[in-house]
Each structure stands twice: as structure tokens, then as C-alpha cells.
Amino acid sequence: MDPSENDKADSPTQRMGFFLVPHFSMMALSSATEPLRAANRVAGKPLYSWHLISADGEPVSSSSGFSLLPEFAMTSAPEFSHLFVVASIGVADYRNAQVFEFLRRYAATGRPLGGISLGTMILARAGLLDGRRCTIHWEALRALADEFPSLEVCRDLYCVAGDRLTCAGGTAAMDLMLDLIASQHGHQLAVEVADQFLHTRIRGSAESQKMAIQWRYGVEDRRIVNAITLMEQNVERPVPMKTVASLVGISPRQFERMWLKHFNVRPSQFYLELRLKTAQKLLHESTYSLLDIAMRCGFTGASHLGRCYRKFFDRTPGAERNAKDTL
Incomplete structure (x- = not known):
């Protein structure tokens, strides 16, 4: 020593x-x-x-x-x-x-x-x-x-x-x-x-907070990983699917086939669900108005968010916010 x-x-x-x-x-x-x-x-x-x-x-x-x-x-x-x-x-x-x-x-x-x-x-x-x-x-x-x-x-x-x-x-x-x-x-x-604590690796300060996309979604294809990264980084201003496909280096048709194979949904639906889940977190953990949340998640307004939200979660954003107080 x-x-x-x-x-x-x-x-x-x-x-x-x-x-x-x-x-x-x-x-x-x-x-x-x-x-x-x-x-x-x-x-x-x-x-x-x-x-x-x-x-x-x-x-x-x-x-x-x-x-x-x-x-x-x-x-x-x-x-x-x-x-x-x-x-x-x-x-x-x-x-x-x-x-x-x-x-x-x-x-x-x-x-x-x-x-x-x-x-x-x-x-x-x-x-x-x-x-x-x-x-x-x-x-x-x-x-x-x-x-x-x-x-x-x-x-x-x-x-x-x-x-x-x-x-x-x-x-x-x-x-x-x-x-x-x-x-x-x-x-x-x-x-x-x-x-x-069975903490087998002391992580450095600059490491990522979130689990790698490969582990979260069970995918190895670098094109899919890059596409999901783009989606997560552009929740407020959604990027058109043609642009995402171009940025990851494949045609729009191949991009859609690849997404259906891995996730059984179209990439546009996957992106919408990602934005809706972000809205759900904001409803639970912030006091932002429904309009603010809609804008932060790439919807044109509160009514647009409400329609999409109800279709996916089977409840309105207002009901979601009220329900979180009973959890």
C-alpha cells in the first residue's frame, strides 16, 4: 500500500x-x-x-x-x-x-x-x-x-x-x-x-442511463437499433418513415418489411406507440396540461392526443391522470 x-x-x-x-x-x-x-x-x-x-x-x-x-x-x-x-x-x-x-x-x-x-x-x-x-x-x-x-x-x-x-x-x-x-x-x-452486492462491474460516470436498445427490444440488427434511436430522440417532432429509412440506409419498402418481421407492427405504429407511452409517463409524473403533453409528444393538439390515446390504452388521457392518484 x-x-x-x-x-x-x-x-x-x-x-x-x-x-x-x-x-x-x-x-x-x-x-x-x-x-x-x-x-x-x-x-x-x-x-x-x-x-x-x-x-x-x-x-x-x-x-x-x-x-x-x-x-x-x-x-x-x-x-x-x-x-x-x-x-x-x-x-x-x-x-x-x-x-x-x-x-x-x-x-x-x-x-x-x-x-x-x-x-x-x-x-x-x-x-x-x-x-x-x-x-x-x-x-x-x-x-x-x-x-x-x-x-x-x-x-x-x-x-x-x-x-x-x-x-x-x-x-x-x-x-x-x-x-x-x-x-x-x-x-x-x-x-x-x-x-x-453482486455488482459485477463498477460503471463509469459517463455510461448511459438506459439499457441498450439491443437488450430492451431483443434486436441485433444495427439498422433497427439506429431507427429506434432516431424515434426516441425525435418524439416532439416525429420524423417521416421515409426519412428514417433513408437515414438508416434502406428503402422504405424494405424498412417496413423488416419492422413487420421483428415487431409484427408497421414502423409508423411502433413510433406512435412510443410517443403515446411517453405521454403516459408525463400524465403520471408531471403537471403539464394535456395540450403541453400533446405538443411534447408530437401530436397536433389535445384532441388528437386524446383520440390516439383512447384507441391504444382504452381510456382518455384525463382518466389516466385521475387514475394515477389512486395507485
Whole structure:
């Protein structure tokens, strides 16, 4: 072990704070905290402690319905070496001025401040990501970029920009923590911690958030992969099928035959369903109007979206939005 590794091994216990926003992701929180517990176990000493905070110290319900009782209200929270805001669905209208001020006071100390999953949105609303590169869960990338057009929003699994750490959530929080463990206590400890969770490969920060198209759709043909990529990247302004076929290097007739063979639907129908499923996500997880959602998903208006939506899902967009409140 070289001297720098010894220095890391002798470093003091890091006190890690996790601020829970209502409807936070339990998956993201566990992915962030369990590697810290495992690091202590593997190292045989307390390298980290972790503590839950909420706005008022009262239990906070996760997106899955489980409630956790924090140790601290933000007004009585001690000092932390790192503080992470953990959020998920349901933050479209979250504008808690006292929470924003708490985060600004923490940021003024210069200690690392992070956002996990939609926690990035909370940091942005507190004005704490200005001039910083950041990431967020792929479903919220567009919403973050629209609300804060001056931010440098990337699609990375996680992003370390000075004393700001942002993460896409889910299992990406584990990769962020493994990166942190490696930087503080050496790569070998991070590898041993990853092995504890059968996490067979520590992913780099710049890896894609979404599973490769080949795996999602069970296809290997590069032309199909490129076509689906074009469709996913052009939901708001649908690209004509003739143009897609030309861009992937085949004739429109061959393109249609190939799509029917692999998916048993025409490519235009596949594209429409992709856009409708995007609209469904927005109905569940945003407060955008039906007209806004229609425009974001490539429909001419709310009535056009409604007709297509009802035909595919057998319910109206309005009924879909009302039903999500009962889930």
C-alpha cells in the first residue's frame, strides 16, 4: 500500500446526510446508503455514518408507500461531510422556501452537496447548480432542461462537478458511492464493496442511463437499433418513415418489411406507440396540461392526443391522470 492509500485508510469517519423529499425513491436511498454500510463492514472500522433528515423531522413517505423516521429536522441537523437530497416522482410543484434556504446555507460551507434522482431538480430550484454540469433521471431530463435552460444537463449516470454531485438515481447511486469510496479509501475497497452486492462491474460516470436498445427490444440488427434511436430522440417532432429509412440506409419498402418481421407492427405504429407511452409517463409524473403533453409528444393538439390515446390504452388521457392518484 502506498502512502496515499495509508492516508485514505486513516481518514476520519465521514458523516453523510440524506435529506428526504416526500415520495423519495427507496431504491435510490438504499443504493446510496448500503455501500457505506458495506464499506464499514469490509474495512472493519467505521469509515462512514449516515443520517436521515427531513424538513420537519416527521416521517417521510417514499414513492413505494413506506415511511421512514428521520433522525433530524433540518433546523436541528448537525454538520455533515456530505449532504444529498433524495427525491423522486411528485416534485413538479415542490417549492419549499425554507428547504431551499437550508440547502443554500449548507452549500455556503463549501462541503459537497448532492442530488439523487430528482433531487437534482430541488438543487436547481434552490439556485445551487448555476454554472454547473449536472445529471438527473432520464425521465426528467427534458423537464429539468425546460425549467432551467441555462443549466448544462447531461445524460450521465452521475456527475461530479466540484462540490456538486448529481446522480440519475436507482442503482446509479451505488456507482456514485463506489466512486466516492474509491477516491477516499482506494479502488480495492470499492471493488470489495461492489462484490458484496453482486455488482459485477463498477460503471463509469459517463455510461448511459438506459439499457441498450439491443437488450430492451431483443434486436441485433444495427439498422433497427439506429431507427429506434432516431424515434426516441425525435418524439416532439416525429420524423417521416421515409426519412428514417433513408437515414438508416434502406428503402422504405424494405424498412417496413423488416419492422413487420421483428415487431409484427408497421414502423409508423411502433413510433406512435412510443410517443403515446411517453405521454403516459408525463400524465403520471408531471403537471403539464394535456395540450403541453400533446405538443411534447408530437401530436397536433389535445384532441388528437386524446383520440390516439383512447384507441391504444382504452381510456382518455384525463382518466389516466385521475387514475394515477389512486395507485
